[in-house]
Amino acid sequence: AQRVTQPEKLLSVFKGAPVELKCNYSYSGSPELFWYVQYSRQRLQLLLRHISRESIKGFTADLNKGETSFHLKKPFAQEEDSAMYYCALTLGSGNTGKLIFGQGTTLQVKP
């Protein structure tokens, strides 16, 4: 069965430190992976998707099919990065766009 695992419920770092939020997935086909973010008192929103290969707000994520991972990284964390982060997997076209989410990781960036 398809599954997304985020092993850390809470990740706490100091401002300026590197950040890596871990995400592993289980899927035998070719998945599309996403990171969604929910800032305090804001809606859940897309942060980035692997097919775009872009950096958003300094974050990047590389799909590693060998390790079935899609870790989110940022070299220097900022206080405004504090939020809940969800990794998600979609099975691609023909599957109605359903997303399978991980359990989420709360990132806390301390001053």
Added chain:
Amino acid sequence: SQTIHQWPATLVQPVGSPLSLECTVEGTSNPNLYWYRQAAGRGLQLLFYSVGIGQISSEVPQNLSASRPQDRQFILSSKKLLLSDSGFYLCAWSGAGDTQYFGPGTRLTVL
């Protein structure tokens, strides 16, 4: 531009009472629509999705049901609420791409 609305924002209901949460989308036609529940410590769980009027797919067996009476309206219902139905309910839509856009959510507390 497209917008998604959910109401009510918060709801406190007694066990055994009925439920109706509404979600509407503006600025797009024939969207895919989704209901998720965000329970404490359990991440986001897809409850229902719909690819068209009257077409509902349920992802997990539960005490809830969904309906799509109009193209851009998605309703989550229950005849008799259980304590375990408490949570944060999110509605989302997607178009031709895989990106999902989320509503502000409804906080449901069942007492």
